[in-house]
Amino acid sequence: MKQKLAVFDMDGTLLDSLPDLAESGRALMAQYGLPSVSDTEVRRMIGNGVPLLVERLLHSASGKGAEVAARLAKIDHAQACQAFMALYTPRATRLSRLFPGTNEALRTLKEQGWALAVCTNKPEVAALAILEKFDLLPLFACVGGGDSFSARKPDPVHLLGTIEKAGGTPARTVMIGDMVPDLAAAKAAGCPALFAAWGYGDPALATQAQGEAASMADVPEAAARLLAN
Structure with missing residues (x-):
């Protein structure tokens, strides 16, 4: 029988990355001479990768006057994504912090015989650098970034x-995440999802998952229940 595999989202699940993402978003908007954005606004934009985050940042300036509209019209989206990553990469761990209990939960899972992986819409290089910064990289069998696959x-x-790169199977995998992309991917892949209630997602999303954890400390027990059913 294949080893149990716990696959974690990153932003809003392992990592409270909102402060650095918001700072980078504000820096991007300032670079283009566009109105700033708040942490609350950026929080609603996170979860679908850099291209969509940048698209949402730029869209937030729509309807704010002819001068702003003229600036928006000159922006190339691909170049804006590159500019965002240039701003975000050096500051990705400046303000971000692991959610409470993350280290302990991951090590408990390992002790209980689980393999661990990350499936994040962040670019793989950024995800690897963040995990290394927080001394978590050796714990993971695979880190699947938003640009790792097709x-x-x-x-x-x-x-x-x-899952395949981590040596697992969908039937023996639990996906832990806080947003629609995590839960939808798990459903389509045929593995149970555990909603990370401490993250950025709407609490109502718990109804789309097979289980829910109130904190990282609850993950080992909640994940075990999902594979026991």
Whole structure:
């Protein structure tokens, strides 16, 4: 029988990355001479990877006057994504912190015989650097970034590719995440999802998962229940 595999989303699940993402978003908007954004606004934009985050940042400036509209019209989206990553990469762990109990929960899972993986819409290089910074990288059998495969969450190709590289199977995998892409990818991949209630997602999303954990400390027990059913 294949080893049990716990696959974690990153932003809003392992990592409270909102402060650095918001700071980078504000820096990008300032670079283009666009109105700033608040942490609350950026929080609603997170979860679908850099291209969509940048698209949402730029869209937030829509309807704010002819001068702003003229600036928006001159922006190339691909170049804006590159500019965002240039701003975000050096500051990705400046303000971000692991959610409480993350280290302990991951080590408990390992002690209980689970393999661990990350499936994040962040670019793989950024995800690896963040995990290394927090001394977590050795714990993970695979880190599947948003550019690691031919598609990203919610497409199941992303999650299935991560599971395969980690040596697991969907039937023995639990996907832990806080947003629609995590839960939708798990459903399409055929593995149970555990909703991370401490993250950025709407609490109502718990109804789309097979289980829920109130904190990282609750994950080992909650994940075990899902594979016991």
